[in-house]
Amino acid sequence: MAQKPSIPKGTRDFSPLEMSRRNYIFDTIRSVFRLYGYRQIETPSMEQMSTLMGKYGEEGDKLLFRIQNSGEKAGEAPEKGLRYDLTVPFARYVVQHREELQFPFRRYQIQPVWRADRPQKGRYREFYQCDVDVVGTDSLVCETELIKMVEEVYSRFGIRVSMHLNNRKILAGIAEVIGEEDKITDITTAIDKLDKIGADNVNKELLERGLSREAVDRLQPILRLEGSNEQKLQQIAETLNQSETGMKGVEEMREVLRLYESTRTAADNNAFRLEIDLTLARGLNYYTGAIFEVKALDVQMGSITGGGRYDNLTGIFGMPGVSGVGISFGADRIYDVLTELNLYPAYTLETTAVLFATFGEKEREYAMQWADSLRRQGINTEVYPDCSKMKKQMSYADANGIEYAAIVGGNEMETNTVMLKNMQTGEQQQVSLEMLTQTLIQK
RNA sequence: GUGGUUUUAGCUCAGUUGGCAGAGCAUCGGAUUGUGGUUCCGAGUGUCGUGGGUUCGAGCCCCACAUUCCACCCCA
Numbered sequence: 001m002a003q004k005p006s007i008p009k010g011t012r013d014f015s016p017l018e019m020s021r022r023n024y025i026f027d028t029i030r031s032v033f034r035l036y037g038y039r040q041i042e043t044p045s046m047e048q049m050s051t052l053m054g055k056y057g058e059e060g061d062k063l064l065f066r067i068q069n070s071g072e073k074a075g076e077a078p079e080k081g082l083r084y085d086l087t088v089p090f091a092r093y094v095v096q097h098r099e100e101l102q103f104p105f106r107r108y109q110i111q112p113v114w115r116a117d118r119p120q121k122g123r124y125r126e127f128y129q130c131d132v133d134v135v136g137t138d139s140l141v142c143e144t145e146l147i148k149m150v151e152e153v154y155s156r157f158g159i160r161v162s163m164h165l166n167n168r169k170i171l172a173g174i175a176e177v178i179g180e181e182d183k184i185t186d187i188t189t190a191i192d193k194l195d196k197i198g199a200d201n202v203n204k205e206l207l208e209r210g211l212s213r214e215a216v217d218r219l220q221p222i223l224r225l226e227g228s229n230e231q232k233l234q235q236i237a238e239t240l241n242q243s244e245t246g247m248k249g250v251e252e253m254r255e256v257l258r259l260y261e262s263t264r265t266a267a268d269n270n271a272f273r274l275e276i277d278l279t280l281a282r283g284l285n286y287y288t289g290a291i292f293e294v295k296a297l298d299v300q301m302g303s304i305t306g307g308g309r310y311d312n313l314t315g316i317f318g319m320p321g322v323s324g325v326g327i328s329f330g331a332d333r334i335y336d337v338l339t340e341l342n343l344y345p346a347y348t349l350e351t352t353a354v355l356f357a358t359f360g361e362k363e364r365e366y367a368m369q370w371a372d373s374l375r376r377q378g379i380n381t382e383v384y385p386d387c388s389k390m391k392k393q394m395s396y397a398d399a400n401g402i403e404y405a406a407i408v409g410g411n412e413m414e415t416n417t418v419m420l421k422n423m424q425t426g427e428q429q430q431v432s433l434e435m436l437t438q439t440l441i442q443k
Numbered sequence: 444g445u446g447g448u449u450u451u452a453g454c455u456c457a458g459u460u461g462g463c464a465g466a467g468c469a470u471c472g473g474a475u476u477g478u479g480g481u482u483c484c485g486a487g488u489g490u491c492g493u494g495g496g497u498u499c500g501a502g503c504c505c506c507a508c509a510u511u512c513c514a515c516c517c518c519a
Contacts, residue, residue, distance in 0.1 A: 357479095
Protein backbone atom coordinates (compact mmCIF):
# COMPACT_ATOMS: atom_id res chain seq x y z
CA MET A 1 0.00 0.00 0.00
CA ALA A 2 1.47 3.32 -1.05
CA GLN A 3 1.07 5.78 1.78
CA LYS A 4 1.83 9.45 1.67
CA PRO A 5 5.23 9.92 3.31
CA SER A 6 5.78 12.62 5.89
CA ILE A 7 8.25 13.74 8.52
CA PRO A 8 7.60 14.44 12.21
CA LYS A 9 6.22 17.78 13.31
CA GLY A 10 8.81 20.52 13.60
CA THR A 11 11.47 18.73 11.51
CA ARG A 12 12.62 19.61 8.01
CA ASP A 13 14.37 18.20 4.97
CA PHE A 14 17.27 20.21 3.58
CA SER A 15 17.64 20.24 -0.19
CA PRO A 16 20.92 20.91 -2.03
CA LEU A 17 20.53 24.69 -2.19
CA GLU A 18 19.59 24.86 1.48
CA MET A 19 22.53 22.65 2.40
CA SER A 20 24.95 24.93 0.54
CA ARG A 21 23.64 27.80 2.59
CA ARG A 22 23.69 25.89 5.85
CA ASN A 23 27.26 24.82 5.18
CA TYR A 24 28.16 28.45 4.60
CA ILE A 25 26.75 29.22 8.06
CA PHE A 26 28.51 26.34 9.78
CA ASP A 27 31.81 27.05 7.99
CA THR A 28 31.72 30.72 8.92
CA ILE A 29 31.00 30.03 12.58
CA ARG A 30 33.51 27.20 12.72
CA SER A 31 36.30 29.30 11.27
CA VAL A 32 35.76 31.99 13.93
CA PHE A 33 35.73 29.36 16.67
CA ARG A 34 39.03 27.98 15.41
CA LEU A 35 40.43 31.49 15.14
CA TYR A 36 40.16 31.65 18.94
CA GLY A 37 41.69 28.25 19.53
CA TYR A 38 38.60 26.16 20.18
CA ARG A 39 38.60 22.46 19.29
CA GLN A 40 35.70 20.37 18.11
CA ILE A 41 34.01 17.50 19.90
CA GLU A 42 30.79 15.58 19.38
CA THR A 43 28.60 13.77 21.86
CA PRO A 44 25.79 11.25 21.28
CA SER A 45 22.32 12.37 20.25
CA MET A 46 20.93 10.58 23.26
CA GLU A 47 21.90 10.90 26.90
CA GLN A 48 20.76 9.14 30.04
CA MET A 49 17.59 10.74 31.33
CA SER A 50 19.38 11.27 34.65
CA THR A 51 21.93 13.47 32.84
CA LEU A 52 19.22 15.65 31.31
CA MET A 53 16.53 15.88 33.97
CA GLY A 54 16.45 18.88 36.25
CA LYS A 55 19.02 20.94 34.32
CA TYR A 56 16.63 23.14 32.39
CA GLY A 57 13.98 24.00 34.93
CA GLU A 58 10.46 22.66 35.10
CA GLU A 59 9.57 23.79 31.57
CA GLY A 60 12.70 22.23 30.18
CA ASP A 61 11.94 18.83 31.66
CA LYS A 62 8.59 18.85 29.92
CA LEU A 63 10.22 19.57 26.58
CA LEU A 64 12.64 16.64 26.71
CA PHE A 65 12.20 13.99 24.05
CA ARG A 66 12.18 10.62 25.72
CA ILE A 67 13.37 7.50 23.95
CA GLN A 68 11.21 4.47 24.35
CA ASN A 69 13.12 1.21 24.27
CA SER A 70 11.45 -1.58 22.37
CA GLY A 71 11.47 -3.66 25.55
CA GLU A 72 9.92 -0.98 27.72
CA LYS A 73 6.26 -0.75 28.44
CA ALA A 74 4.39 2.44 27.65
CA GLY A 75 4.10 3.53 31.26
CA GLU A 76 7.68 3.01 32.30
CA ALA A 77 10.02 5.96 32.70
CA PRO A 78 12.45 5.91 29.77
CA GLU A 79 16.09 5.80 30.71
CA LYS A 80 17.32 7.70 27.65
CA GLY A 81 16.39 10.98 26.01
CA LEU A 82 17.50 13.20 23.13
CA ARG A 83 19.80 16.03 24.16
CA TYR A 84 18.09 19.36 24.80
CA ASP A 85 21.19 21.49 24.36
CA LEU A 86 24.94 21.01 24.02
CA THR A 87 26.07 22.58 27.28
CA VAL A 88 24.86 19.92 29.69
CA PRO A 89 26.24 17.04 27.58
CA PHE A 90 29.50 19.00 27.47
CA ALA A 91 29.59 19.25 31.26
CA ARG A 92 28.99 15.52 31.39
CA TYR A 93 31.80 15.02 28.87
CA VAL A 94 34.24 17.13 30.87
CA VAL A 95 33.57 15.15 34.03
CA GLN A 96 33.94 11.82 32.27
CA HIS A 97 37.12 12.79 30.44
CA ARG A 98 38.71 14.99 33.06
CA GLU A 99 41.89 12.90 33.21
CA GLU A 100 42.66 13.41 29.53
CA LEU A 101 41.80 17.11 29.27
CA GLN A 102 44.10 20.08 29.56
CA PHE A 103 42.46 22.93 31.46
CA PRO A 104 41.43 25.52 30.55
CA PHE A 105 39.67 23.43 27.94
CA ARG A 106 38.19 25.20 24.93
CA ARG A 107 35.75 23.20 22.88
CA TYR A 108 33.22 23.84 20.17
CA GLN A 109 30.41 21.57 19.13
CA ILE A 110 28.02 21.83 16.19
CA GLN A 111 25.19 19.32 16.43
CA PRO A 112 21.41 19.13 16.42
CA VAL A 113 19.36 19.31 19.60
CA TRP A 114 15.72 18.39 20.14
CA ARG A 115 12.91 20.01 22.05
CA ALA A 116 9.33 18.78 22.16
CA ASP A 117 8.09 22.33 21.77
CA ARG A 118 5.21 23.60 19.71
CA PRO A 119 6.72 24.84 16.42
CA GLN A 120 6.31 28.45 15.34
CA LYS A 121 8.36 31.19 13.73
CA GLY A 122 12.05 30.42 14.20
CA ARG A 123 11.22 27.49 16.43
CA TYR A 124 11.76 23.89 15.42
CA ARG A 125 11.75 20.60 17.29
CA GLU A 126 15.08 19.63 15.74
CA PHE A 127 17.63 22.38 15.25
CA TYR A 128 21.36 22.94 15.24
CA GLN A 129 23.31 24.73 17.89
CA CYS A 130 26.87 25.89 17.46
CA ASP A 131 28.29 25.93 20.96
CA VAL A 132 31.59 27.32 22.05
CA ASP A 133 32.63 26.99 25.70
CA VAL A 134 35.73 27.21 27.81
CA VAL A 135 35.89 25.45 31.17
CA GLY A 136 38.46 25.42 33.93
CA THR A 137 39.00 29.15 34.23
CA ASP A 138 36.96 32.01 35.64
CA SER A 139 38.96 34.65 33.78
CA LEU A 140 36.86 37.43 32.33
CA VAL A 141 39.11 37.34 29.30
CA CYS A 142 36.87 34.47 28.18
CA GLU A 143 33.70 36.55 28.37
CA THR A 144 35.43 39.29 26.42
CA GLU A 145 36.62 36.92 23.72
CA LEU A 146 33.15 35.44 23.37
CA ILE A 147 31.78 38.93 22.77
CA LYS A 148 34.43 39.53 20.15
CA MET A 149 33.63 36.22 18.49
CA VAL A 150 29.96 37.14 18.30
CA GLU A 151 30.91 40.46 16.78
CA GLU A 152 33.17 38.74 14.23
CA VAL A 153 30.64 36.09 13.24
CA TYR A 154 27.84 38.56 12.59
CA SER A 155 30.18 40.95 10.86
CA ARG A 156 31.07 38.13 8.45
CA PHE A 157 27.41 37.35 7.89
CA GLY A 158 26.56 41.01 7.39
CA ILE A 159 23.80 40.85 9.99
CA ARG A 160 23.37 43.92 12.17
CA VAL A 161 22.86 42.75 15.75
CA SER A 162 22.63 44.02 19.28
CA MET A 163 24.25 41.99 21.99
CA HIS A 164 22.68 42.27 25.41
CA LEU A 165 24.76 41.76 28.48
CA ASN A 166 23.69 41.04 32.02
CA ASN A 167 25.01 39.27 35.08
CA ARG A 168 23.26 36.84 37.36
CA LYS A 169 25.07 38.25 40.37
CA ILE A 170 23.54 41.64 39.65
CA LEU A 171 20.11 40.04 39.39
CA ALA A 172 20.72 38.26 42.67
CA GLY A 173 21.86 41.55 44.20
CA ILE A 174 18.69 43.24 43.06
CA ALA A 175 16.56 40.54 44.65
CA GLU A 176 18.62 40.92 47.80
CA VAL A 177 18.32 44.69 48.16
CA ILE A 178 14.59 44.72 47.55
CA GLY A 179 14.25 42.05 50.21
CA GLU A 180 12.96 39.24 48.00
CA GLU A 181 16.03 37.05 47.81
CA ASP A 182 14.16 33.81 47.39
CA LYS A 183 12.01 35.15 44.54
CA ILE A 184 14.87 35.69 42.13
CA THR A 185 13.47 33.34 39.47
CA ASP A 186 10.06 35.00 39.59
CA ILE A 187 11.66 38.42 39.37
CA THR A 188 13.89 37.59 36.44
CA THR A 189 11.28 35.82 34.33
CA ALA A 190 8.89 38.70 34.89
CA ILE A 191 11.26 41.54 34.06
CA ASP A 192 12.52 39.56 31.08
CA LYS A 193 9.21 40.45 29.43
CA LEU A 194 9.59 44.20 29.90
CA ASP A 195 10.16 44.80 26.19
CA LYS A 196 7.16 42.78 25.23
CA ILE A 197 4.44 43.65 27.72
CA GLY A 198 5.56 46.95 29.27
CA ALA A 199 6.37 48.04 32.80
CA ASP A 200 2.78 48.05 34.07
CA ASN A 201 2.17 44.43 33.13
CA VAL A 202 5.52 43.38 34.54
CA ASN A 203 4.65 44.98 37.87
CA LYS A 204 1.28 43.29 37.81
CA GLU A 205 2.92 39.95 37.21
CA LEU A 206 5.44 40.55 40.01
CA LEU A 207 2.61 41.21 42.47
CA GLU A 208 0.82 38.09 41.26
CA ARG A 209 3.98 36.12 41.89
CA GLY A 210 3.88 37.22 45.50
CA LEU A 211 6.24 40.19 45.69
CA SER A 212 5.38 42.90 48.16
CA ARG A 213 4.19 46.27 46.89
CA GLU A 214 7.25 47.84 48.48
CA ALA A 215 9.65 45.49 46.73
CA VAL A 216 8.06 46.20 43.37
CA ASP A 217 8.37 49.92 44.00
CA ARG A 218 12.04 49.58 44.82
CA LEU A 219 12.55 47.69 41.60
CA GLN A 220 11.34 50.55 39.44
CA PRO A 221 14.57 52.55 39.10
CA ILE A 222 16.29 49.38 37.92
CA LEU A 223 13.67 48.74 35.27
CA ARG A 224 13.87 52.27 33.96
CA LEU A 225 17.62 52.30 33.68
CA GLU A 226 18.83 54.39 30.75
CA GLY A 227 21.91 55.95 29.24
CA SER A 228 25.32 54.65 28.24
CA ASN A 229 26.70 51.41 29.62
CA GLU A 230 28.95 53.42 31.96
CA GLN A 231 26.01 55.44 33.26
CA LYS A 232 23.98 52.30 33.79
CA LEU A 233 26.82 50.67 35.73
CA GLN A 234 27.09 53.74 37.91
CA GLN A 235 23.41 53.67 38.79
CA ILE A 236 23.40 49.93 39.40
CA ALA A 237 26.41 50.27 41.67
CA GLU A 238 24.64 52.92 43.72
CA THR A 239 21.53 50.78 44.08
CA LEU A 240 23.42 47.63 44.96
CA ASN A 241 26.11 48.98 47.26
CA GLN A 242 24.66 47.03 50.21
CA SER A 243 24.84 43.74 48.35
CA GLU A 244 28.19 41.99 48.18
CA THR A 245 27.02 39.65 45.43
CA GLY A 246 25.52 42.49 43.44
CA MET A 247 28.70 44.54 43.63
CA LYS A 248 30.72 41.54 42.50
CA GLY A 249 28.49 41.36 39.45
CA VAL A 250 28.98 45.05 38.75
CA GLU A 251 32.74 44.66 38.95
CA GLU A 252 32.67 41.69 36.60
CA MET A 253 30.61 43.51 34.07
CA ARG A 254 32.74 46.63 34.30
CA GLU A 255 35.88 44.59 33.72
CA VAL A 256 34.44 42.73 30.74
CA LEU A 257 33.41 46.00 29.12
CA ARG A 258 36.79 47.56 29.86
CA LEU A 259 38.66 44.61 28.31
CA TYR A 260 36.39 44.68 25.31
CA GLU A 261 36.85 48.40 24.73
CA SER A 262 40.61 48.10 25.16
CA THR A 263 40.84 45.84 22.11
CA ARG A 264 38.67 47.90 19.84
CA THR A 265 40.18 49.95 17.06
CA ALA A 266 38.72 52.51 14.71
CA ALA A 267 38.49 49.81 12.05
CA ASP A 268 35.98 47.82 14.07
CA ASN A 269 32.47 47.64 12.80
CA ASN A 270 30.05 50.09 14.29
CA ALA A 271 27.02 48.02 13.35
CA PHE A 272 27.65 45.94 16.46
CA ARG A 273 25.91 47.21 19.57
CA LEU A 274 26.84 45.91 22.99
CA GLU A 275 24.58 47.05 25.75
CA ILE A 276 23.86 46.31 29.36
CA ASP A 277 20.32 45.02 29.71
CA LEU A 278 19.16 44.24 33.23
CA THR A 279 15.94 42.78 31.90
CA LEU A 280 17.86 39.98 30.22
CA ALA A 281 17.31 36.91 32.37
CA ARG A 282 17.57 33.69 30.32
CA GLY A 283 15.66 30.71 31.49
CA LEU A 284 18.46 28.23 32.06
CA ASN A 285 19.04 28.27 35.75
CA TYR A 286 22.62 27.03 35.73
CA TYR A 287 24.00 30.46 34.86
CA THR A 288 25.82 32.23 37.68
CA GLY A 289 27.73 35.16 36.16
CA ALA A 290 27.62 36.94 32.82
CA ILE A 291 24.69 36.21 30.54
CA PHE A 292 24.45 37.13 26.89
CA GLU A 293 21.83 37.30 24.24
CA VAL A 294 22.01 38.45 20.64
CA LYS A 295 19.17 39.72 18.49
CA ALA A 296 19.09 40.72 14.85
CA LEU A 297 18.27 44.38 14.44
CA ASP A 298 16.53 44.09 11.08
CA VAL A 299 14.40 40.98 11.53
CA GLN A 300 11.65 40.09 13.94
CA MET A 301 13.02 36.92 15.51
CA GLY A 302 13.77 35.56 18.94
CA SER A 303 17.37 35.55 20.09
CA ILE A 304 19.80 34.05 17.59
CA THR A 305 22.64 33.53 20.05
CA GLY A 306 22.77 33.19 23.81
CA GLY A 307 24.91 31.99 26.64
CA GLY A 308 26.59 32.78 29.90
CA ARG A 309 28.84 31.68 32.71
CA TYR A 310 28.08 28.68 34.87
CA ASP A 311 30.24 28.17 37.94
CA ASN A 312 29.27 24.69 38.87
CA LEU A 313 27.64 22.76 36.07
CA THR A 314 30.12 19.93 36.41
CA GLY A 315 29.41 19.86 40.14
CA ILE A 316 26.12 18.12 39.41
CA PHE A 317 28.12 15.29 37.89
CA GLY A 318 30.54 15.07 40.79
CA MET A 319 33.30 17.47 39.75
CA PRO A 320 32.94 20.71 41.70
CA GLY A 321 34.94 23.90 41.31
CA VAL A 322 35.10 24.02 37.52
CA SER A 323 33.83 27.28 36.12
CA GLY A 324 32.80 27.56 32.49
CA VAL A 325 31.45 30.14 30.12
CA GLY A 326 30.07 29.75 26.64
CA ILE A 327 27.60 30.78 24.01
CA SER A 328 25.47 29.06 21.46
CA PHE A 329 24.71 30.24 17.94
CA GLY A 330 21.30 29.14 16.66
CA ALA A 331 22.13 28.04 13.13
CA ASP A 332 18.53 27.61 12.02
CA ARG A 333 17.49 31.05 13.14
CA ILE A 334 20.56 32.56 11.53
CA TYR A 335 19.49 30.74 8.37
CA ASP A 336 16.05 32.33 8.58
CA VAL A 337 17.54 35.78 9.19
CA LEU A 338 19.96 35.48 6.25
CA THR A 339 17.10 34.31 4.06
CA GLU A 340 14.82 37.14 5.09
CA LEU A 341 17.55 39.72 4.50
CA ASN A 342 18.77 37.98 1.35
CA LEU A 343 22.38 38.05 2.54
CA TYR A 344 23.80 34.88 1.04
CA PRO A 345 26.93 35.37 -1.04
CA ALA A 346 26.65 34.04 -4.59
CA TYR A 347 29.29 31.39 -4.01
CA THR A 348 27.11 29.51 -1.54
CA LEU A 349 25.81 27.62 -4.58
CA GLU A 350 27.95 24.53 -4.29
CA THR A 351 27.99 23.10 -7.76
CA THR A 352 29.86 21.44 -10.56
CA ALA A 353 32.29 23.53 -12.63
CA VAL A 354 31.86 21.67 -15.90
CA LEU A 355 29.50 19.12 -17.40
CA PHE A 356 30.52 16.96 -20.34
CA ALA A 357 27.62 16.67 -22.76
CA THR A 358 28.16 14.06 -25.43
CA PHE A 359 26.62 12.79 -28.64
CA GLY A 360 27.21 9.07 -28.22
CA GLU A 361 28.92 6.24 -26.40
CA LYS A 362 32.36 6.81 -27.93
CA GLU A 363 32.22 10.49 -27.09
CA ARG A 364 31.15 9.63 -23.56
CA GLU A 365 34.21 7.43 -23.03
CA TYR A 366 36.41 10.17 -24.42
CA ALA A 367 34.75 12.59 -21.97
CA MET A 368 35.37 10.26 -19.05
CA GLN A 369 39.10 10.41 -19.69
CA TRP A 370 39.02 14.19 -19.86
CA ALA A 371 36.93 14.33 -16.72
CA ASP A 372 39.45 12.23 -14.81
CA SER A 373 42.21 14.57 -15.84
CA LEU A 374 40.22 17.60 -14.61
CA ARG A 375 39.35 15.92 -11.33
CA ARG A 376 43.02 15.25 -10.68
CA GLN A 377 43.37 19.05 -10.79
CA GLY A 378 40.62 19.37 -8.20
CA ILE A 379 37.96 20.62 -10.63
CA ASN A 380 34.39 19.49 -9.91
CA THR A 381 33.40 17.63 -13.02
CA GLU A 382 30.42 15.64 -14.26
CA VAL A 383 29.92 13.48 -17.30
CA TYR A 384 26.29 13.24 -18.37
CA PRO A 385 25.68 9.54 -17.91
CA ASP A 386 23.10 8.91 -20.65
CA CYS A 387 23.32 9.48 -24.39
CA SER A 388 20.33 11.79 -24.30
CA LYS A 389 19.46 14.57 -26.67
CA MET A 390 21.74 17.56 -26.46
CA LYS A 391 18.78 19.70 -25.46
CA LYS A 392 18.19 17.48 -22.46
CA GLN A 393 21.84 17.56 -21.43
CA MET A 394 22.08 21.33 -21.75
CA SER A 395 18.89 21.81 -19.77
CA TYR A 396 20.38 19.68 -17.04
CA ALA A 397 23.48 21.89 -16.90
CA ASP A 398 21.33 24.98 -16.80
CA ALA A 399 18.94 23.71 -14.13
CA ASN A 400 21.86 22.76 -11.88
CA GLY A 401 23.64 26.08 -12.27
CA ILE A 402 26.70 24.46 -13.87
CA GLU A 403 28.96 27.16 -15.26
CA TYR A 404 30.43 25.40 -18.29
CA ALA A 405 29.27 22.71 -20.69
CA ALA A 406 31.96 20.79 -22.57
CA ILE A 407 30.35 19.40 -25.68
CA VAL A 408 31.91 16.36 -27.31
CA GLY A 409 31.02 15.10 -30.79
CA GLY A 410 32.87 13.53 -33.71
CA ASN A 411 34.58 16.77 -34.71
CA GLU A 412 35.99 17.33 -31.26
CA MET A 413 37.26 13.78 -30.97
CA GLU A 414 39.08 14.08 -34.30
CA THR A 415 40.83 17.28 -33.29
CA ASN A 416 41.38 16.20 -29.67
CA THR A 417 39.33 19.13 -28.32
CA VAL A 418 35.98 19.88 -26.71
CA MET A 419 33.52 22.66 -27.45
CA LEU A 420 33.52 24.68 -24.23
CA LYS A 421 30.41 26.74 -23.66
CA ASN A 422 29.97 29.34 -20.95
CA MET A 423 26.39 28.81 -19.81
CA GLN A 424 25.94 32.36 -18.61
CA THR A 425 27.22 34.28 -21.63
CA GLY A 426 26.51 31.65 -24.27
CA GLU A 427 30.01 32.10 -25.70
CA GLN A 428 31.74 28.96 -26.85
CA GLN A 429 35.06 27.92 -28.36
CA GLN A 430 36.89 24.76 -29.24
CA VAL A 431 39.65 24.13 -26.69
CA SER A 432 42.39 21.62 -25.93
CA LEU A 433 42.57 19.79 -22.62
CA GLU A 434 45.30 22.14 -21.50
CA MET A 435 43.26 25.25 -22.29
CA LEU A 436 40.19 23.75 -20.64
CA THR A 437 42.12 22.99 -17.46
CA GLN A 438 43.59 26.49 -17.41
CA THR A 439 40.18 28.12 -17.90
CA LEU A 440 38.58 26.15 -15.09
CA ILE A 441 41.46 26.45 -12.63
CA GLN A 442 41.35 30.21 -12.89
CA LYS A 443 37.77 30.18 -11.60
C1' G B 444 0.13 22.69 27.79
C1' U B 445 -3.73 27.06 25.92
C1' G B 446 -6.06 29.85 21.72
C1' G B 447 -6.40 30.65 16.48
C1' U B 448 -4.92 29.24 11.40
C1' U B 449 -3.51 26.07 7.15
C1' U B 450 -3.87 21.43 4.19
C1' U B 451 -6.74 20.76 -3.44
C1' A B 452 -1.54 18.42 -9.54
C1' G B 453 5.74 18.07 -8.50
C1' C B 454 5.40 23.72 -6.59
C1' U B 455 2.28 28.27 -5.57
C1' C B 456 -2.67 28.69 -5.17
C1' A B 457 -8.27 29.46 -7.25
C1' G B 458 -12.72 26.60 -6.54
C1' U B 459 -19.66 30.56 -6.06
C1' U B 460 -25.96 28.80 -1.95
C1' G B 461 -23.48 21.46 -1.44
C1' G B 462 -24.28 19.64 -8.23
C1' C B 463 -18.75 17.02 -14.02
C1' A B 464 -11.64 18.99 -10.42
C1' G B 465 -9.23 24.36 -12.21
C1' A B 466 -5.03 28.11 -13.35
C1' G B 467 0.05 29.66 -13.41
C1' C B 468 4.80 27.72 -12.87
C1' A B 469 7.51 23.21 -13.27
C1' U B 470 7.76 18.42 -16.03
C1' C B 471 7.46 15.70 -20.67
C1' G B 472 7.01 15.76 -26.24
C1' G B 473 7.43 18.75 -30.70
C1' A B 474 8.78 23.39 -33.81
C1' U B 475 15.00 22.81 -34.20
C1' U B 476 18.11 14.45 -36.52
C1' G B 477 25.33 19.17 -32.92
C1' U B 478 23.45 23.48 -28.04
C1' G B 479 20.27 25.29 -22.26
C1' G B 480 18.27 29.83 -20.08
C1' U B 481 13.96 33.87 -24.10
C1' U B 482 9.51 32.34 -28.05
C1' C B 483 5.51 29.16 -30.21
C1' C B 484 2.52 24.46 -30.35
C1' G B 485 0.93 20.02 -27.83
C1' A B 486 0.41 16.43 -23.61
C1' G B 487 0.07 14.15 -18.80
C1' U B 488 -0.88 14.42 -13.71
C1' G B 489 -5.33 14.35 -8.41
C1' U B 490 -7.33 8.31 -2.77
C1' C B 491 -9.19 17.28 -2.70
C1' G B 492 -4.31 15.79 4.69
C1' U B 493 -6.42 10.87 7.16
C1' G B 494 -10.67 8.38 9.23
C1' G B 495 -15.74 8.68 10.38
C1' G B 496 -20.68 11.27 9.96
C1' U B 497 -24.92 14.27 7.56
C1' U B 498 -26.99 14.23 2.43
C1' C B 499 -30.07 11.74 -3.48
C1' G B 500 -25.22 14.09 -3.95
C1' A B 501 -19.48 16.70 0.03
C1' G B 502 -13.25 19.88 -2.01
C1' C B 503 -17.33 22.82 0.46
C1' C B 504 -21.42 21.13 6.29
C1' C B 505 -20.38 18.20 11.32
C1' C B 506 -16.79 15.19 14.57
C1' A B 507 -11.92 13.09 15.64
C1' C B 508 -6.81 12.81 14.47
C1' A B 509 -2.52 14.45 11.79
C1' U B 510 -0.06 18.67 9.69
C1' U B 511 1.42 24.11 8.53
C1' C B 512 1.81 28.81 10.25
C1' C B 513 0.87 32.47 14.25
C1' A B 514 0.27 34.15 19.37
C1' C B 515 0.72 32.73 24.72
C1' C B 516 4.05 29.84 28.10
C1' C B 517 8.97 29.10 27.36
C1' C B 518 13.09 29.31 24.24
C1' A B 519 18.09 28.86 19.64
